[in-house]
Amino acid sequence: MIVAEKKPIQEIIEEIKTHDSVLILGCNECVTVCEAGGKKEVGVLASALRMYFLNKGRDMRIDEHTLERQCDHEYLDEIREMIDQYDGVVSLACGVGVQFTAEKYTQKPIYPGVNTFFMGVTESRGVWTERCQGCGQCILASTGGICPVSRCAKRILNGPCGGSTTGNCEINKDVACGWQLIIDRLKALGRLDEYEELAPIKDWSTDRAGGPRKVVREDVQS
Amino acid sequence: MRLEYPTSIKIIRVPCTGKVDLLHLMRAFEMGADGVYVVGCLEGDCHYNSGNFRARKRVEQASRILDTVGIGGDRVQMVNLSSSDGPLFARKAAEMVNRILEAGPNPLKSAKSEEAA
Structure with a gap:
């Protein structure tokens, strides 16, 4: 699988702070297994961002959605009807997914929510190492x-x-x-x-x- | 024993603290909880071996996130005690309430009411 790590929340806040509505888009594949960008991580990040902006007095809409994959047209098509509701998208997929989402939705800024590292294995829970x-x-x-x-x-x-x-x-x-x-x-x-x-x-x-x-x-x- | 503990505490029962997810803790604060503490068995006494260790890590994660987003990491805490230790349960409950009284209400509540007004 492709191994990635969550970006610091502060870095994501800096990227999206000028927007009024943001979609946090997860991926059900590799980043779910390495616990960086699956449905649960989407929920945690979205919750943290909602709390941050509400605490700052900002009325910011932050929604969550997780796709089966972000590296295939057929799954990315799922968000075609909803993506226009948002000023930007934070993709928690690997660099491949972020780029493919950006290629498909050219009018929308897509921000990476993870740092992508390598193709590797789960040696034990919380430990991933490179293999290819x-x-x-x-x-x-x-x-x-x-x-x-x-x-x-x-x-x-x-x-x-x-x-x-x-x-x-x-x-x-x-x-x-x-x-x-x-x-x-x-x-x-x-x-x-x-x-x-x-x-x-x-x-x-x-x-x-x-x-x-x-x-x-x-x-x-x- | 007829022990008393503060009435402001709402108990949510789980089969093991290992069931408590980071998302549960986050949602609680997002929905306006002033503080959350997770009460697990003594370390080394978990029926499922590592449930309370996992809970502690998740509490620590939640604490770091709450600090980052400005809610305050002190509002979430892990407590380990024996299920037969009622007096300690009552004491920890009082300690937690005092800690939250010092910290004040969840800042999101006032932010939400300002937004509504």
Whole structure:
């Protein structure tokens, strides 16, 4: 999932304080799972904002709505009839959802309510860690299912580097060395001989280095 | 024991304080509550293991938000006591009422009445 964190309420207040009516728009997908922008977070933020502005003597309308997703036209269409009632929208979706909402409703200012971080996993409740950087050329088959692009600070493909100490990365002693994890996994799988094979130079053109990316599937296009 | 506690307190029963959500606390203040305190079992005594710890975290979250929006984080509090400790329940109730009397009414109430006028 895409992992995000709630923005400080004060920052959102600064963005919307000139408006008279605002819609807080949540998303039922990733940001719900990482407890940053789901229906509950929409309720809490809307409640806090209503209290703040009422306490300031402002008659500000702040409503709540949560969509199944904000990254698909069909769900964003749901708010077509209601969005004109508001001066602005605070989207609690990831950066993708915020942008797609802004692309679809070009006459309406859309403000981000979360800071989007990475594609990751829930390690335990309240702890999320990065697992994928979307490089567009997956090499997990040869690395024991552990990604050196996202788990190694240097993204090196033939590691570890000299900064690996007792299984940890030199950037932070709490960060596991991705390559140590790969070696341990290959050993456990009895495939350590694969570690001896040098990985060829990776084609980074499918990564962000090639600019904004696009996937076109003619077989599913309508 | 025939203990007394302030009549201004309205008790809302929940199966465990772990049931109390941040949204419940926020809505209570939005609807005009002057203060809210959550009374849970003693730490380590939760029948569901972590219900009262979760409640404490949510109370702390609510407190931070209430401070940010200018309502006052002191208006929400977590209290842990044994369900058999009636005297302490009564004492904590009085303490909470005194704390709220010092803080004054929920500022949203006067803001709402000004808006209506």
